[in-house]
């Protein structure tokens with residue numbers, strides 16, 4: 001199943017119907033988690049182009065024709081992701097005057113990631129890409145299994161589900177390219193951990209700006225009943241996801257060998273169908 005999943009990487013062009021009044025708490029009853037994702041998504045129009053630049057820089061080093069093709073599909077999928085996220089981000093940024101504070105942060109992040117491309121070794125940038133990809137694909141498996149994005153009608157949940165499904169579909173590419181070009185396990189883990197800390201630092205900066213004017217929205221979910229429900233749901237979600245993230249640091253980790261939930265195949269079929277209808 002895993003070997004054929006690598007070959008069936010599909011570039012889907014979708015067009016989500018975002019609206020200014022869409023539900024921002026798109027993870028049911030969980031504003032903290034929803035805004036953590038929203039913070040992460042502000043990064044994507046800068047982070048995903050950085051991943052694409054990194055992969056393109058690696059292309060001349062790759063001698064395996066199939067891996068070259070997979071790399072190009074990875075770039076095409078990431079290119080579609082950040083375009084859709086940028087559309088959602090534009091609407092979200094317009095929701096509150098305080099959100100103008102996002103723009104200088106976005107410019108700072110963009111400049112920092114462009115400087116990584118210019119000045120860091122290719123092995124570093126590839127390890128960063130793999131650190132991001134392995135963490136997100138490990139959590140994506142758990143997200144699909146628990147139906148994290150199936151519990152609200154927000155188009156943001158739809159966007160998230162499509163995105164994490166394709167993150168799983170291309171989960172092997174950054175790993176294989178790193179392995180082909182750099183190959184050092186210890187360096188990968190060391191730099192992945194740094195990259196994940198760097199990423200989460202930025203997520204929290206963006207989240208803080210998004211959250212600041214939303215005290216009323218957050219207060220609506222601040223009840224003992226909802227807190228208990230969140231705790232139970234997240235215990236199951238994190239108990240599935242976190243051990244898988246830990247597994248990505250092991251010397252024997254290979255994303256081609258991980259088990260995938262049946263919800264992954266269902267999501268693939270669904271979004272292939274939606275993309276075909278739009279084509």
Ligand SMILES: [Fe+2]
Pocket residue numbers: 048077078081163167
């Ligand atoms: Fe992506």
Ligand SMILES: [Fe+2]
Pocket residue numbers: 078133167170
């Ligand atoms: Fe990705």
